[in-house]
Amino acid sequence: MLFCRVENLIVVGGGITGLLTAYLAPGSTVIEREPEVLNSRASLYLVMPPLCGDLAQVCLSSGEELERVADKVGVNHSRRHIVRVDPKPLGGKIVEGKELRELEPLLKAERAEVFDNGVWVDGDSLIESLYREVKPLKGEAKVVINKGRVEGVEVNGTLIRAEGYVFATGYLTDRVLGRRFNKLKGHLLVARPVGLRNVVILNGKIAVEGRFLLLDGDAVPSEDRGVDTNSVGAVIETFRQGLGREIEVLEVRAGLRTVSETGRPVVEKVAENAVLITGYRFGFALAPYMAREGLRLLGYSK
Numbered sequence: 036m037l038f039c040r041v042e043n044l045i046v047v048g049g050g051i052t053g054l055l056t057a058y059l060a061p062g063s064t065v066i067e068r069e070p071e072v073l074n075s076r077a078s079l080y081l082v083m084p085p086l087c088g089d090l091a092q093v094c095l096s097s098g099e100e101l102e103r104v105a106d107k108v109g110v111n112h113s114r115r116h117i118v119r120v121d122p123k124p125l126g127g128k129i130v131e132g133k134e135l136r137e138l139e140p141l142l143k144a145e146r147a148e149v150f151d152n153g154v155w156v157d158g159d160s161l162i163e164s165l166y167r168e169v170k171p172l173k174g175e176a177k178v179v180i181n182k183g184r185v186e187g188v189e190v191n192g193t194l195i196r197a198e199g200y201v202f203a204t205g206y207l208t209d210r211v212l213g214r215r216f217n218k219l220k221g222h223l224l225v226a227r228p229v230g231l232r233n234v235v236i237l238n239g240k241i242a243v244e245g246r247f248l249l250l251d252g253d254a255v256p257s258e259d260r261g262v263d264t265n266s267v268g269a270v271i272e273t274f275r276q277g278l279g280r281e282i283e284v285l286e287v288r289a290g291l292r293t294v295s296e297t298g299r300p301v302v303e304k305v306a307e308n309a310v311l312i313t314g315y316r317f318g319f320a321l322a323p324y325m326a327r328e329g330l331r332l333l334g335y336s337k
Contacts, residue, residue, distance in 0.1 A: 077290025
């Protein structure tokens with residue numbers, strides 16, 4: 036026989052989007068399967084509007100909200116130029132020669148396009164702070180749906196009921212709700228700092244520096260969360276040549292990014308009293324937007 040308890044709002048998924056949802060809806064109960072939110076930690080914690088396409092303005096607004104949240108919980112963040120070297124420009128300002136060297140002294144390139152609207156947040160610290168705020172319940176969620184309504188979520192022998200449910204389930208959405216999405220595997224390389232000033236993008240591979248140098252450069256269709264040493268090696272070599280510095284990697288994190296068929300974020304009702312928020316490749320960049328939109332669809336206000 037199951038024990039039963041009642042809550043106002045249940046958020047299934049304690050990655051960055053789920054944590055922000057609960058932060059914006061105080062008193063929510065977050066259910067998280069993984070012990071250390073491993074998937075969200077495989078992120079650069081960057082908002083880069085030029086890479087968001089027609090969602091650039093939404094990314095800008097989300098970046099500003101992430102800055103406000105970081106201020107409230109005492110987490111470091113900063114605005115960064117985005118310095119991009121790629122044969123296919125995105126409409127940034129073209130900077131060359133001396134001006135480029137003054138902007139980013141480490142970069143071994145004579146020409147780049149530059150944007151001034153990047154936002155970096157110390158994401159590990161942000162996740163830890165939000166975790167302390169919302170205190171997730173550990174366990175795997177089994178959803179009980181009846182006649183188009185979620186009747187509750189079973190966790191660790193307890194059936195938890197609520198007025199509303201938010202599923203921020205990412206790559207586990209198929210397991211939780213039976214709905215499949217494309218998955219892209221990426222690696223985050225945590226390396227010793229080299230003095231990088233800006234966000235640097237070299238032919239699709241991205242670097243930013245906070246407490247550590249963070250590198251990311253691959254996104255390939257896969258459901259395997261193991262580390263691909265060939266992909267990691269290619270990222271290291273790109274930045275070794277592009278920055279003229281040896282890259283001393285301290286840690287490699289692999290994660291899966293959930294991507295919808297259209298490539299756009301999914302924020303939609305999956306039951307009368309439940310919404311799903313997932314499906315965007317740059318999930319960190321739009322996490323505040325998806326959290327607020329999901330709560331709006333549920334009619335949540337506090």
